[in-house]
Amino acid sequence: xxxxxxxxxxxxxxxxxxxxxxxxxxxxxxxxxxTARPDHFEIMISYDKDYSCTxxxxxxxxxxxxxxxxxxxxxxxxxxxxxxxxxxxxxxPGLAVDYGGGFLRTKTKIPFSGDVTVKKEKAKPxxxxxxxxxxx
Amino acid sequence: xxxxxxxxxxxxxxxxxxxxxxxLELDDERVVQALPSIGYVHRGLELLAERHDFIEMANVAExxxxxxxxxxxxxxxxxxxxxxxxxxxxxxxxxxxVWGEISRIQSHLLWLGxxxxxxxxxxxxxxxxxxxxxxxxxxxxxxxxRVIFGVCKVGGxxxxxxxxxxxxxxxxxxxxxxxxxEIASVFREDPTVKKRTVxxxxxxxxxAHALGAVGPVLRGSGVARDTRKLGYAAFGELxxxxxxxxxxxxxxxxxxxxxxxxxxFDIIAQCLERMPDGEVDxxxxxxxxxxxxxxxxxxxxxxxxxxxxxxxxxxxxxxxxRTPTFANIAPLVHMLKGCELADVPVIVLxxxxxxxxxxx
Numbered sequence: 427x428x429x430x431x432x433x434x435x436x437x438x439x440x441x442x443x444x445x446x447x448x449x450x451x452x453x454x455x456x457x458x459x460x461t462a463r464p465d466h467f468e469i470m471i472s473y474d475k476d477y478s479c480t481x482x483x484x485x486x487x488x489x490x491x492x493x494x495x496x497x498x499x500x501x502x503x504x505x506x507x508x509x510x511x512x513x514x515x516x517x518x519p520g521l522a523v524d525y526g527g528g529f530l531r532t533k534t535k536i537p538f539s540g541d542v543t544v545k546k547e548k549a550k551p552x553x554x555x556x557x558x559x560x561x562x
Numbered sequence: 563x564x565x566x567x568x569x570x571x572x573x574x575x576x577x578x579x580x581x582x583x584x585x586l587e588l589d590d591e592r593v594v595q596a597l598p599s600i601g602y603v604h605r606g607l608e609l610l611a612e613r614h615d616f617i618e619m620a621n622v623a624e625x626x627x628x629x630x631x632x633x634x635x636x637x638x639x640x641x642x643x644x645x646x647x648x649x650x651x652x653x654x655x656x657x658x659x660v661w662g663e664i665s666r667i668q669s670h671l672l673w674l675g676x677x678x679x680x681x682x683x684x685x686x687x688x689x690x691x692x693x694x695x696x697x698x699x700x701x702x703x704x705x706x707x708r709v710i711f712g713v714c715k716v717g718g719x720x721x722x723x724x725x726x727x728x729x730x731x732x733x734x735x736x737x738x739x740x741x742x743x744e745i746a747s748v749f750r751e752d753p754t755v756k757k758r759t760v761x762x763x764x765x766x767x768x769x770a771h772a773l774g775a776v777g778p779v780l781r782g783s784g785v786a787r788d789t790r791k792l793g794y795a796a797f798g799e800l801x802x803x804x805x806x807x808x809x810x811x812x813x814x815x816x817x818x819x820x821x822x823x824x825x826x827f828d829i830i831a832q833c834l835e836r837m838p839d840g841e842v843d844x845x846x847x848x849x850x851x852x853x854x855x856x857x858x859x860x861x862x863x864x865x866x867x868x869x870x871x872x873x874x875x876x877x878x879x880x881x882x883x884r885t886p887t888f889a890n891i892a893p894l895v896h897m898l899k900g901c902e903l904a905d906v907p908v909i910v911l912x913x914x915x916x917x918x919x920x921x922x
Contacts, residue, residue, distance in 0.1 A: 456774070456865075457856075457869075459869055461871070461879075461882075470869065472867070477791060481856060501892060501896075502772070502889070504892065505889075505892050509888075512601075523597070523895075529599055530600060531602055532601055537609070538609070
């Protein structure tokens with residue numbers, strides 16, 4: 427079903443131009459989502475044409491969490507971008523409909539910021555590292 | 563000086579079984595702009611995947627929503643099975659397809675009842691839910707559950723259904739379909755239903771595509787896209803085509819659901835006719851998912867996407883669900899622009915908003 431549709435790495439600078447290309451080719455925006463990694467936010471996006479998906483992944487640095495908005499290309503992006511803003515705390519300049527962090531009324535503000543999503547692996551002592559692998 | 567008025571719609575409203583809020587900016591009775599806000603019942607279920615065993619997580623996935631519960635469980639299990647390279651026995655695949663289509667019918671009947679209620683047809687609402695109840699009884703008899711089926715698991719299904727029971731189900735499904743056709747004609751032909759829905763909340767095919775609409779909202783706008791065409795479960799082996807209506811209005815979205823109910827009865831009949839023999843599960847003991855992928859299925863409300871990332875540990879690294887209601891928010895905002903205030907409830911209802919799904 428989908429294992430033959432890999433995620434392609436994309437430079438942040440190519441984020442908008444890639445969306446414009448897919449829009450020009452008549453593709454549909456399927457989804458956008460993020461994952462908090464220890465050193466950056468990973469943002470994923472999927473475009474679809476004739477039931478075939480193309481996925482991309484870009485990195486947004488934690489020290490400057492800013493993702494250019496695609497809502498000028500695909501208006502549908504505004505909901506996903508507001509969600510990224512509310513769950514991950516990512517700024518989205520150029521957002522067509524900006525809720526200012528109030529789209530998702532979560533009890534915990536920015537719940538997926540990374541403090542609870544992915545923790546840095548603790549450095550293991552050299553002797554124990556070789557014997558590990560039997561987690562949980 | 564602006565002469566507009568802001569009217570709050572929801573989070574509690576008679577047509578909304580679950581909370582969603584819209585700020586409606588009105589010029590007299592006409593909607594200039596609608597601004598939605600969600601999150602009143604956000605549960606953070608995606609985060610649980612990072613803490614729970616991936617086998618247990620199938621139970622959590624099924625609890626994302628009480629209406630599309632089975633298909634959420636099925637989507638999660640299919641995704642994890644693919645990452646583990648597990649092949650599910652054909653009988654389990656067909657049973658999953660049958661339960662998934664029963665879910666679709668009961669979801670559409672639930673929606674038809676709610677829409678009848680919103681249009682002022684109390685008896686039609688009760689008849690829709692009376693027929694839905696017959697399906698829920700079949701769900702209970704074959705799975706043990708009525709809302710949460712609890713039969714889908716990583717590796718197959720938890721219980722088999724005896725062939726004699728399946729034969730009886732086939733006969734009862736024909737009776738339920740006959741009962742449904744008696745009320746379907748009201749949705750198709752009643753002048754008041756048409757008066758409230760024809761030409762209301764129009765979404766063109768171009769706008770539906772550009773705004774990322776999915777499910778009956780998309781197909782009601784003349785776009786023949788149904789994720790079941792990917793061929794997952796048994797859909798690749800069955801004879802069916804997406805249901806499409808051309809007008810893009812509330813009536814078209816209603817008729818897509820009415821016709822999809824008939825189609826699901828037919829798909830179930832095909833599955834029961836071709837039901838393979840054999841086991842219903844395979845052991846996944848000692849196996850763990852590794853890798854990442856995006857999996858898509860067609861829920862009653864439209865395409866749902868599951869992103870699963872796993873690194874070979876007992877819990878997933880990331881589990882993300884893009885629900886059909888979330889995808890239909892942008893089209894909803896577009897449809898509401900320029901409509902009459904009195905039409906807002908009907909338009910909101912025709913995207914069949916599932917807030918529990920949305921706030922997983």
